[in-house]
Amino acid sequence: MAGLKRIRLTNVSLGEVLQMAADALWSNRLRTGLTMLGVIIGIASVITVTSVGQGVQRATEQQIQALGSNVMLILSGVARSGGISQGTGSASTLTWEDAKAIATQVPAAKGVTAFLQRPAQAVYAGQNTSTSLLGVDLAYPEVKNIHPKEGQYFTQADLDSARPVAILGTKVRDDLFGSDGRAVGENIRVQGNNYTVIGVMEPKGSVGGMDQDDRIYIPLTNMSSRIVGNNAINGVAISGIWVQAADDAQLEAAQFQVTNLLRIRHNIYPPQPDDFRISNQIDIINAFTNVVGLFTVMVSAIAGISLIVGGIGIANIMLVSVVERTREIGIRKAVGATNSAVLNQFLTEAVLVSLAGGAIGTALGVGIAFAAAATFKFPFVISLWSVSAGFGLSTAIGLIAGVIPARNAARLDPIIALRSE
Incomplete structure (x- = not known):
């Protein structure tokens, strides 16, 4: 009979318990493998979801910080047509003069564009x-931390004369000229107007679903006069303003000062609502972090159900094992094995099953997470706590699932057990 080795009248050593448990499990390899399956799936799911969530979060944070974490965005108000909102930025409530006022009158603002x-x-x-x-x-380049990698940026003369010159994002360059094509010096047509390409911006990737490389930059004066053609009563209408604070700590002060200045300039007094909206990069990062964190917790909880199912599977198989090995247990106890020795052996078998499942699940989870990071181009992150939690859960599941079967085996009467077939 499996595991019936070196039985003594005293309690066996830990090494012998482990050896007997391993022999018993190996003799029923298929059943042992199927028992581990629930634990493997659960642990692999927890590690994969945690790693992917943290990798995506870190990638997004890096992209946002690459554009500047100490900046905030001011968008113009909402236009309504027939009582229906056209969305933030649809009304011409901000002007270029507002931006110039912020640059000169807001002490916490380091840069404004x-x-x-x-x-x-x-x-x-x-x-x-x-x-x-x-x-x-x-x-714009200094505030948004983006500069031409080819050619040059606009000059004051370009801005003053509304010169028809353009700087392309890398995606636009690739779409029009090919990845190896030379764009600088060529002429393109934009909305029926001719523009000379004077530069190509460095690549920045996507942030929040918006491709920073799928853009064409032209002088604001040219955009206002030749493309949009609508000026506000008090100046040049704009879509928004980026404000850069000296550092992250000054961002809140800058936002407070900008809000008050714009309210005064736009003659807004309580309880009138603001005709603009302000958001900053730190708020965006925190909001995204919260969303990813909640999603990770939710999916990890679902994966935890697999661990519970795996624990139930271990308990069921161990109960079946006790019934199948009743006669073996009777012989052990008849030749001197104590209740604690029998209890320890069955508990050890349950823990070995769960630990082996945890090890395989951890390796599988790390492998899937690495493959996902390599495929979708985000950082590969494996936190120590997720691996530790995986092994901890494996051990706990084995102990909990093995307690009742092991206790039943230890309590068997040796005479009754010997009579079983």
Whole structure:
């Protein structure tokens, strides 16, 4: 009979208990493997979900911080048509003069840049692409931490004369000229207007589902006069303003000062609502972190159900094992095995099953997480606590699932057990 080795009248050593438990499990390899399956799936799921969630979170944080974590965005208000909101930024409530006032009158603001944005169609030599057209001023590269990798940025003369020059994002360059094509010096058509390409921006990737490389930049004055053609009563209408604080600690102060300044300039007094909306990068990072954290907890809880199912499977198999090995247990006890020795052996078998399942599940989870990170291009992150929790849960499941079967085996009367067939 499996595991019936080196039985003594005294309690066996830990090494002998482990050896007998391993022999018993190995003699029923298929059943042991199926028993471990629930634990494997549960542990692998927890580690995979945790790793992928943390990797995506870190990638998003890196992308946002690459654009500047100490910046905030001010968008113009909401236009309504027939009582229906057209969305934030649809009304012409912000002007370039507002941005200039913020730059000179807000002490906590280190940099300020205004922009005007519209969807557009760009064409070059039979190639065309739908993209986003941004009219920007000279402060944009410093505030948004993005600079040309080819050619040059606009000059003050370009801005003053509303010169028809453009800087392409890398995706637009690739769509119109190919990844190896030279764009600088060429002429493209945007919304029926000719523009000379003077630069190509460095790649920045996507943030929040928005491709930072799928853009064309032109002087704000040109955008306002030739593309949009609508000026506010008090100046040049814009879509929004980016404000850069000296550091993250100054961001809240800058937001407070900007809010008060714009309310005064727009003649807004309580209880009137603001005709603009302010959000900052830190709020975006925190909101995204919370969403990813909640999603990870939810999916991990679902994966935890697999662990519970795996524990139930271990308990069932161990109960069946006790019934099948009743005669073996009777012989052990008849030749001197104590109740604690029998209890320890069956508990050890349950723990070995769960630990083996935990080890395989951990390796599988790490492998899947690594493959996902390599495929979808986000950082590979494996936290020590998730691996430790996996092994801890495996041990706990084995102990809990093995208690009742082991106790039943230890309490068997040796005479009755010997009579069983």
